[in-house]
Amino acid sequence: xxxxxxxxxxxxxxxxxxxxxxxxxxxxxxxxxxxxxxxxxxxxxxxxxxxxxxxxxxxxxxxxxxxxxxxxxxxxxxxxxxxxxxxxxxxxxxxxxxxxxxxxxxxxxxxxxxxxxxxxxxxxxxxxxxxxxxxxxxxxxxxxxxxxxxxxxxxxxxxxxxxxxxxxxxxxxxxxxxxxxxxxxxxxxxxxxxxxxxxxxxxxxxxxxxxxxxxxxxxxxxxxxxxxxxxxxxxxxxxxxxxxxxxxxxxxxxxxx
Numbered sequence: 001x002x003x004x005x006x007x008x009x010x011x012x013x014x015x016x017x018x019x020x021x022x023x024x025x026x027x028x029x030x031x032x033x034x035x036x037x038x039x040x041x042x043x044x045x046x047x048x049x050x051x052x053x054x055x056x057x058x059x060x061x062x063x064x065x066x067x068x069x070x071x072x073x074x075x076x077x078x079x080x081x082x083x084x085x086x087x088x089x090x091x092x093x094x095x096x097x098x099x100x101x102x103x104x105x106x107x108x109x110x111x112x113x114x115x116x117x118x119x120x121x122x123x124x125x126x127x128x129x130x131x132x133x134x135x136x137x138x139x140x141x142x143x144x145x146x147x148x149x150x151x152x153x154x155x156x157x158x159x160x161x162x163x164x165x166x167x168x169x170x171x172x173x174x175x176x177x178x179x180x181x182x183x184x185x186x187x188x189x190x191x192x193x194x195x196x197x198x199x200x201x202x203x204x205x206x207x208x209x210x211x212x213x214x215x216x217x218x219x220x221x222x223x224x225x226x227x228x229x230x231x232x233x234x235x236x237x238x239x240x241x242x243x244x245x246x247x248x249x250x251x252x253x254x255x256x257x
Contacts, residue, residue, distance in 0.1 A: 019082070020179050020211040021070050022046040026079035028065050028234075039065040040076070041234035047179070050209040052202055054222035056248065057231035058255060064183065066231065067215045071104055071181045072096045083178055101130040105172030105180040107201075109187035111164045113156040119163075120152040123171045134174055146170050146200060162193025169200055173210065180204070182214040186221050198224040219248040230255060 028040040039062045055063045068074035072088045081088040113122045146166045172180045186194030202224045204210040222228050228240040232255045240251050
């Protein structure tokens with residue numbers, strides 16, 4: 001059984017050339033004084049390009065807050081977030097909006113598809129908002145890999161949950177983003193549909209070099225990743241490399257989860 005590989009707080013690699021996204025001294029505090037809640041209490045972590053990483057931890061450990069700060073969806077109280085060579089924590093709101101459209105993909109538990117648009121229109125929407133045109137060969141490859149060719153003219157209510165999440169994955173992959181952030185992407189799916197989505201995310205990493213960072217509470221889902229980052233009480237608590245469901249469960253048990 002694998003065991004957590006502990007990380008030394010504050011210790012950073014000599015080079016960040018392979019880093020897709022990283023956090024340095026990241027803190028997020030809600031409220032002030034005696035009622036302050038420290039969702040993140042000084043996190044230093046790096047996510048390598050072309051890797052699939054899961055973020056896990058007990059309820060309230062800060063995993064969703066970490067992902068939201070890494071993706072520029074929430075502002076950190078202190079510290080820095082870097083997407084490649086770009087420091088997100090120094091950008092204005094309009095710059096962040098443009099960066100998210102052009103360089104970050106999102107897959108959410110609730111799919112976040114617009115009900116008035118069909119599957120193809122949902123897939124293309126972020127690129128249209130960014131004023132970009134899709135690479136038609138890449139779009140055809142993504143749609144084919146996700147098995148959506150005969151579903152492109154269907155609206156979300158005409159699709160199963162698994163098909164809706166495939167549309168969301170296609171939407172995230174189409175712009176070839178620097179990073180795809182997935183927040184509990186299988187939370188609303190049955191085990192079969194969930195496994196299909198996880199297989200697709202993993203194959204996007206192994207076949208096309210995509211970077212995926214996923215928050216999940218499910219050890220089986222996290223076992224699809226190359227690496228699991230563990231959080232507890234807003235701090236980095238360890239890592240599991242080449243994870244299995246059993247090794248992840250054991251690591252979480254060690255955190256009291």
